[in-house]
Amino acid sequence: MRTLLASTTIGLLILLLCSGAWSAGPTILSEKTDQLEKGMKLETVTSILGEPTWVILGSDSGKYSLEQPPDQPNDTRVTFELLWKNGECSPVSVYFTQYYKAVGWESGQRCGKDAAKTLPEKYSCENPDRSRYCRQ
Numbered sequence: 001m002r003t004l005l006a007s008t009t010i011g012l013l014i015l016l017l018c019s020g021a022w023s024a025g026p027t028i029l030s031e032k033t034d035q036l037e038k039g040m041k042l043e044t045v046t047s048i049l050g051e052p053t054w055v056i057l058g059s060d061s062g063k064y065s066l067e068q069p070p071d072q073p074n075d076t077r078v079t080f081e082l083l084w085k086n087g088e089c090s091p092v093s094v095y096f097t098q099y100y101k102a103v104g105w106e107s108g109q110r111c112g113k114d115a116a117k118t119l120p121e122k123y124s125c126e127n128p129d130r131s132r133y134c135r136q
Contacts, residue, residue: 026109027087033107042100043136045082049092052082054123055133064119066095076103080133083119084108090115100136 035048046052056064057080066078079098083091089111095104121127125134 026107026111027089029084029086029092030089030108033092033105036094036102036105038103040102041136042082042096042102045094045102046134046136049084049094052094052125052134053085053091054083054119055125055130056081056083056119056123057130057133060123064123074098078103082125082134083123085118086116088112088116091117091119096133 029049032048036045056066058066058068058078060066066081068078077097078095081093081095083093086092086108090106090108092108093106094102097103123130125131
């Protein structure tokens with residue numbers, strides 16, 4: 001009887017894993033974005049989310065570049081985007097103005113093997129030319 005129960009349990013676990021019914025949900029980091037508000041200063045955002053992993057600047061081009069609506073007022077114009085590695089989910093990203101104030105964010109809710117991404121090393125907050133955007 002125990003063997004049958006163990007086999008049934010293992011079979012159900014395999015079925016759940018294969019069917020995708022047991023998928024990663026939002027991470028703790030993703031849930032912390034509920035605390036963000038537009039106009040928050042960079043130091044407040046990092047006190048909530050922790051130190052970011054990458055930064056994309058307005059001067060960057062190519063695959064990782066900021067898309068800016070042409071008629072965006074200067075006080076809400078996105079100057080840089082900070083991104084946080086978010087486990088098996090898409091990165092959490094927060095958009096900032098030249099005054100280091102948040103104007104929007106993406107909470108990294110998309111999860112799964114295709115959702116998580118790693119940006120090239122040149123975007124790392126560890127790079128001296130980018131670290132000033134990551135820390136205040």
